[in-house]
Amino acid sequence: MxxxxxxxxxxxxxxxxxxxKNSSYKLICSNDKTCNSPNGYCLLNECICSKGWIITDLYTGCTYKQxxxxxxxxxxxxxxxxxxxxxxxxxxxxxxxxxxxxxxxxxxxxxxxxxxxxxxxxxxxxxxxxxxxxxxxxxx
Incomplete structure (x- = not known):
């Protein structure tokens, strides 16, 4: 015991x-595909993740589901x-x-x-x- x-x-x-881990990365983008659409979209050259998705590093879009x-x-x-x-x-x-x-x-x-x-x-x-x-x- x-x-x-x-x-x-x-x-x-x-x-x-x-x-x-840092889940508040800012990812510069040129289109929604960069942000891993449909999990995120590009707004003013910055990826905005849909609710429940986060950016886990500086090179991929909204790929991690919380x-x-x-x-x-x-x-x-x-x-x-x-x-x-x-x-x-x-x-x-x-x-x-x-x-x-x-x-x-x-x-x-x-x-x-x-x-x-x-x-x-x-x-x-x-x-x-x-x-x-x-x-x-x-x-x-």
Whole structure:
């Protein structure tokens, strides 16, 4: 049991070290195709992404689809004891998958991890597996 708690703390520390990636890049464009239309459009030589899409680097348009905060919260609330929220947010990130497995084995970190995840989601302190912010509640 103690070994499992130590592993859980190590995984959480690794996840804490991941930084928020810059999702506010400005991409200069000449047409909508540059912005990866229909996910974005060109306005005054700058790419404007549709809601839920972001620019992840200086060379591509609106190519990254954000994970929904509402979906993450509902998964966390109803089946968070089984780590489903972490699997949803993982975007194939091994650290998030391992955290989900540990959360599954410990049944939500004995309830504590389960509650902490709600707080992190409500406080906008939860990122997806690639380090990008979640799409806000009022995305429409």
């Amino acid at each position: 103690n070994k499992l708690l130590v592993v859980m703390l190590i995984v959480l520390m690794i996840l804490k070290k991941s930084e928020t 994970k929904l905060k509402l979906t993450a919260f509902l998964l966390s609330f109803f089946v968070g004891f089984f780590g489903v929220d972490w699997f949803y947010l993982s975007v194939s990130n091994p650290a998030y998958i391992i955290a989900g497995i540990i959360k599954l084995i410990t049944l939500g970190g004995f309830g504590i991890w389960w509650i902490v995840d709600w707080i992190r989601l409500l406080a906008d302190a939860f990122l997806d597996g690639n380090g990008f912010p979640l799409l806000d509640w009022n995305y429409n």
